[in-house]
Amino acid sequence: MSGDGSGVLVLAGTPIGRPDDAPPRLVAELARADVVAAEDTRRLRRLTTDLGVELTGRVVSYFEGNETARTPVLLEALLAGERVLLVTDAGMPSVSDPGYRLVAACVEADVPVTAVPGPSAVLTALAVSGLPVDRFCFEGFLPRKAGERGRRLAALAREERTMVFFEAPHRTHAALAALAEAFGDDRPAAVCRELTKTHEEVRRGGLASLVSWAAEGVRGEVTLVVQGATPGASVASDPDSLRAAVADAEAAGATRKDAIRDVADAAGVPKRVVYDVVHKG
Numbered sequence: 001m002s003g004d005g006s007g008v009l010v011l012a013g014t015p016i017g018r019p020d021d022a023p024p025r026l027v028a029e030l031a032r033a034d035v036v037a038a039e040d041t042r043r044l045r046r047l048t049t050d051l052g053v054e055l056t057g058r059v060v061s062y063f064e065g066n067e068t069a070r071t072p073v074l075l076e077a078l079l080a081g082e083r084v085l086l087v088t089d090a091g092m093p094s095v096s097d098p099g100y101r102l103v104a105a106c107v108e109a110d111v112p113v114t115a116v117p118g119p120s121a122v123l124t125a126l127a128v129s130g131l132p133v134d135r136f137c138f139e140g141f142l143p144r145k146a147g148e149r150g151r152r153l154a155a156l157a158r159e160e161r162t163m164v165f166f167e168a169p170h171r172t173h174a175a176l177a178a179l180a181e182a183f184g185d186d187r188p189a190a191v192c193r194e195l196t197k198t199h200e201e202v203r204r205g206g207l208a209s210l211v212s213w214a215a216e217g218v219r220g221e222v223t224l225v226v227q228g229a230t231p232g233a234s235v236a237s238d239p240d241s242l243r244a245a246v247a248d249a250e251a252a253g254a255t256r257k258d259a260i261r262d263v264a265d266a267a268g269v270p271k272r273v274v275y276d277v278v279h280k281g
Contacts, residue, residue, distance in 0.1 A: 007078035009086065009106050011099060013118020016090040016221070017196030019050035025116045027053050033085035035077055037062035037070070039098055043089050062086065062098050071101045078111045090221070091121050096140045096166055121195055122164050125223035128202050129162075129190035132227065136162040142175055149175070153182035157268030160228040167222045169193075173214040179226060180207035184264045184271045188227040194220035230265040239277045242267060246278050 010029055015021040030036065030048060034057045038044035041061050048055060062070050078084055086093045086102065092115070093099030106113050126133045139156070142165055143149045156163065167175045172191065179189065185208035193201045199220065203213055207226070242263060249259035260278060264271040 007082045008112045011093045012116040013092045016119045033057040034082035035084045037086045039063045039088040067098045075105045125192040129225040138164045163226045165224040169218045172218040176211045190225045192223040242277045
């Protein structure tokens with residue numbers, strides 16, 4: 001227990017691939033904790049074996065299925081003065097992983113919360129994507145149902161910041177197809193698979209090309225990075241406005257192909273919609 005009688009919650013980032021990416025402080029906190037709350041206790045045991053650390057505190061599971069029920073139990077331990085270390089399977093707790101409820105409970109109860117910084121799939125994918133990273137937003141996992149996913153992406157069609165998504169491998173093809181439908185076939189993107197692991201792969205290109213690549217199936221942990229919409233004034237998406245915007249761009253010296261692409265990006269509609277309006281009237 002902590003010497004001053006007050007507990008502390010420690011959120012610890014764990015490796016997203018290679019165990020030797022673990023910071024030294026993680027090893028120290030694992031050995032020191034009174035309680036280690038782990039998303040998967042079996043993965044925790046493998047990690048501690050790889051790191052050569054012996055746990056002296058008690059280990060409890062803390063995952064999506066028991067997060068609500070276990071949060072008050074862990075808060076009670078913290079209020080009793082214990083040092084609780086929270087780890088997830090990979091990356092930082094609370095970032096599309098268990099942890100938010102416990103952090104919120106600690107803030108409400110005035111229990112100190114600190115963190116051991118560690119690897120992040122979000123930042124790693126951004127860094128290797130080759131896309132603009134001066135401004136970005138993290139959107140977590142897209143909804144599984146097609147209708148909900150479409151509505152979420154429609155709301156993001158004019159987002160100018162680079163966007164990062166997590167996705168399950170068996171849903172990656174459908175997610176990329178939905179992104180292409182919402183943002184246009186040519187929107188630059190990157191699929192980052194198995195980051196820092198033996199079979200790491202980064203596929204870059206327009207969304208349509210990535211849809212074709214993913215059609216045969218994708219394996220491993222997946223992070224998607226998608227460039228934001230072209231900055232500038234938005235364009236109305238009704239046919240007359242789209243047709244007029246393309247004509248204005250051509251009059252300014254753009255080729256028809258480039259005009260259609262730029263107008264589609266500005267309007268937040270697929271390129272083929274603008275193409276049909278221009279060529280089929």
